[in-house]
Amino acid sequence: MSTTVPTASSRRTMHNLDHLVEDIQWLLAAGESREMIVARLGYTTQASLARVLRRAGKHDLARPFERTLGVAR
Secondary structure, three states, X not given: OOOOOOOHHHHHHHHHHHHHHHHHHHHHHOOOOHHHHHHHOXXXXXXXXXXXXXXXXXXXXXXXXXXXXXXXX
């Protein structure tokens, strides 16, 4: 029987994604614009942030950043 243990790097990535999601949810709830959220979190475009969120399985959070740009799913 083989078990896969998350590496330090993958644990750090999961932790960072959790913080990213939390930050986005907080900023959206505070009424921050999508453009400002992208800039504050260090992304260059809304599409790049949406891509990270989709890859993390956070499709609901990715949608607003995709809609503005007309990005196809």
